[in-house]
Amino acid sequence: MTPPSRFEPTGDQFERLLADYRYLHAHPELSLHEFETAAWLERRLEALGFTTQRIAETGVAAVLTNGDGPVVAFRADTDGLPVSEDTGVEWASRTVWEDADGNRTPVMHACGHDIHMTCAIAAAEWLASHKDEWSGTLELILQPAEEIVQGARNMLNAGLWDAIPHAEAVYGQHVWPIPAGQVWVNPGPFFAAVDTYRIEVFGRGGHGSMPETTIDPVVLTAAITLRLQTIVSREVGLHERAVLTVGSIHAGSKENVIPSSGELLVSTRTYSPDVQRRMAEAIARIARAEAAASGAPEPNIVPMYNASCVVNDADETATLLGLLGDELGEDAVLVPENPMTASEDFGYLGAAIGAPSVFWVFGGYRGMHPGDAVPTNHSPHFLPDPDSSIRTGTSAALTALMSRLGR
Known part of the structure; x- marks a missing residue:
């Protein structure tokens, strides 16, 4: 049995992250309207020593420099969906968005972006508190409007890579209705x-x-x-x-x-x-x-x-597959036979500056077995297990970041 990842949040840190997740889950905002979410992320990251910039109104670029070394970017998406939540948990979203005409729309984090933001915060906390183990520059790209595949291009058009240094590699991830603890990634076309x-x-x-x-x-x-x-x-x-x-x-x-x-x-x-x-x-x-x-x-x-299609860099993916296997256990890291049929705008970020990028999915459901029917992304019942999802997503994110930043 592979021991727990050294990057897994534990104890008081995990309880704090769980509170962050529940807050984010209960307060989703629709694409292009993530103003409160962006402000919350800025406050959270600035408290860790990051400098932040607002890009394209609701996007956030946060930078932490720790001496000389590589520049590496990690993206997490921030928007919710027009879905009425039906999970029954205490921290369920009761948010209703009202437009200028009085039309009311229920909003839910029905695609796990609350998990993604929480994992980004967890990785930021670890790096901010372990500066003796890495050097270089970490860039967190907190991207709005992924659900309408507009946010990445909005941030790029607003001068993202003029505002922060060009990254040498760009990483991203997505929680998925697969068994908790697993990570799936393959080189080449990955999302359609x-x-x-x-x-x-x-x-x-x-x-x-x-x-x-x-x-x-x-x-x-x-x-x-x-x-x-x-x-x-x-x-x-x-x-x-x-x-x-x-x-x-x-x-x-x-x-x-x-x-x-x-x-x-x-x-x-x-x-x-x-x-x-x-x-x-x-x-x-x-x-x-x-x-x-x-x-x-x-x-x-x-x-x-x-x-566009999300295409994983072959060399970067091969390196990451080995490191993820070492960190999470070889049985936990899988190369799927077929790419995902879902779509993402993550690929624009690295392509804009010619940087290699890798995107992967990680498991959200504890106790799931092959063939089990579970609520999928965009369902009103979609609720990844926060405990295992945050631990796996944080470990995968830090494994990727430390592959270049680690001393």
């Missing part, structure tokens, strides 16, 4: 590129009893939805991997009224620029062809948000 589209279709409305006088956008949206499913099954090879999801269809409001328009919301996940391009072209081709087949006007295809 995402592209999203709104397809607006147009018809000719009329009475439900006289469909022959109309061009029915309900039938058209259904036809487009079904035909889009053939892109992956008939146009993408088995060796290429892709996912296409129609997540929303809307047309009409009454059973006997044929509407004049409809809408589909579509997302794709890919791992290569070529497949990404072909998927986009196929979506447009099919939507236009089905509209033409219905005698409808050409649809309006509007790209919404997108993010």
Whole structure:
């Protein structure tokens, strides 16, 4: 049995971190509105000796320099999701965000960003209190708006790498619905590129009893939805991997009224620029062809948000795999057969300065076995075990950081 990692928080430090986690979990903020979260992180890190800068309104860059040596960055995301929490814990979020029009939206840390921030704080505490064991510069990038894959580019456009030194390596992590104590990482493509589209279709409305006088956008949206499913099954090879999801269809409001328009919301996940391009072209081709087949006007295809594939540097990943195995135990560190189908904007940070980067996932569920059904990220029931998640995430983060900063 591998002994506990030397980086695991224990005793009073862990109780303090657990209180931090519960506070963050209970006070989530939506993407681009993480003002209180950013201020809390600034206060917490400045108390440890970090200098902080606000980047892109709700992003935070925190720097701790301890003599000469490498410059290494670690990213943690900070935003919550528009999800109504249903976990039943005492520290559950009861936050409701209200916009200028009075619309109210429940908010939850349904993707573990509260765990990510807590692990970043834990790593910062360890490094601030063990300065005799490392030298160089640690940069914490507390990034907003990951859930809309906009925050990394916002910080870059606001001058992130002008405000802080260019990092020699960039690391990041994500809690995942896998067994507690495990870390999964592989070289090359690890998280998928995402592209999203709104397809607006147009018809000719009329009475439900006289469909022959109309061009029915309900039938058209259904036809487009079904035909889009053939892109992956008939146009993408088995060796290429892709996912296409129609997540929303809307047309009409009454059973006997044929509407004049409809809408589909579509997302794709890919791992290569070529497949990404072909998927986009196929979506447009099919939507236009089905509209033409219905005698409808050409649809309006509007790209919404997108993010590039997260690609782990091969050499950096190989080094980290060995070090994580030594620290956590070889059985705890796995190289998955397939990359993740989820998406992330982490990859932009290192790519902007040509720095190698590595992103990994770590386990959130204690007592989980292969095949067990547990709440996944974005579920109202998603609640990683904070004890094991914080310990594993902190150990993994510090193992990566000390791989370059350690004396």
